[in-house]
Amino acid sequence: xxxxxxxxxLAVVALLGxxxxxxxxNSRELPSPLIGKPAPTFELESLEDAERLVTKExxxxxxxxxxxxxxxxxxxxxxxxxxxxxxxxxIPIHGFNYRDDRETAxxxxxxxxxxxxxxxxxxxxxxxMDWGVYATPETYVLDAQGVIRYxxxxxxNRQLLLDEVLPLIETLRAEQVRGSS
Amino acid sequence: MRTIPLVLCWLSxxxxxxxxxxxxxxxxxxxxxxxxxxxxxxxxxxxxxxxRCTVCQSETIHESNAExxxxxxxxxxxxxxxxxxxxxxIDFMVQRYGDYVRYRPPLQANTAVLWASxxxxxxxxxxxxxxxxxxxxxxxxxxxxxxxERQALDRxxxxx
Numbered sequence: 113x114x115x116x117x118x119x120x121x122l123a124v125v126a127l128l129g130x131x132x133x134x135x136x137x138n139s140r141e142l143p144s145p146l147i148g149k150p151a152p153t154f155e156l157e158s159l160e161d162a163e164r165l166v167t168k169e170x171x172x173x174x175x176x177x178x179x180x181x182x183x184x185x186x187x188x189x190x191x192x193x194x195x196x197x198x199x200x201x202x203i204p205i206h207g208f209n210y211r212d213d214r215e216t217a218x219x220x221x222x223x224x225x226x227x228x229x230x231x232x233x234x235x236x237x238x239x240x241m242d243w244g245v246y247a248t249p250e251t252y253v254l255d256a257q258g259v260i261r262y263x264x265x266x267x268x269n270r271q272l273l274l275d276e277v278l279p280l281i282e283t284l285r286a287e288q289v290r291g292s293s
Numbered sequence: 294m295r296t297i298p299l300v301l302c303w304l305s306x307x308x309x310x311x312x313x314x315x316x317x318x319x320x321x322x323x324x325x326x327x328x329x330x331x332x333x334x335x336x337x338x339x340x341x342x343x344x345r346c347t348v349c350q351s352e353t354i355h356e357s358n359a360e361x362x363x364x365x366x367x368x369x370x371x372x373x374x375x376x377x378x379x380x381x382x383i384d385f386m387v388q389r390y391g392d393y394v395r396y397r398p399p400l401q402a403n404t405a406v407l408w409a410s411x412x413x414x415x416x417x418x419x420x421x422x423x424x425x426x427x428x429x430x431x432x433x434x435x436x437x438x439x440x441x442e443r444q445a446l447d448r449x450x451x452x453x
Binding site: 143144145146211236237238241242243244246247 | 348361364368388390391392
């Protein structure tokens, strides 16, 4: 009889436990199916120069970050100082200018810093779709072979860089050195 | 009694006013798309109701007004027009956004619990129901008094 009385209590505790676990999950962060796969190929105009084509080849060759940004995205603007720090620290960053307007984007980069080595201009978001972009900013880590090794949806932050991104870059760079020697 | 026709009148006026607004909204979201064949039209219409908008996660791309949903609808339309079949389009989306874009999850190892849970719940419910029924039956069958007690009662009634 005592056991039967305890059952509802156990059920409620189990349910509460699940709800509590659910609080810790971020349902906005979907696991990307692209991790571990070669970055999708693309061919886009360069943001700075419509005559010049940017392709996946421009992004690969060393361990890089690929950052998807737009001027209309305020989180991207807030994230940029951190990207500047990374770029100054010697981490190459390439960018996709996503669903943006060339004039506006160029003016924005003129009046502020530019952490990007190459910027591919993707006004329609077609290449963004191939890369599975759905919420800017997004940041990918590509290894020297151009395989996507990590993806962050939303802004990077210092803690995340220290905990996940920088150690990963270290490992990948070490792999690259081993691979080439 | 005279108020009823008046109310009806008001209601129809209200409907006449609201209906076009509703229609306009429906068109704005579901941009009319023309397809050469009936089958393509059907495929497009079912697919946009089965793919999830990844930004606004509780809406299909048919319902959603997000720009990404518009992009996805456009892609579904283009692929349908190009002759891609249903599987090809779903695969395309799953490769980019993961299984999450499917409102109808595939039956595979990591979704087994999801698929089985309604049946599990039904089983648990049936178990509880059976327990209760059994308990009730036992209660109604249990003799209220022993033979001795009944005789004692009889004697009491007779006033012995």
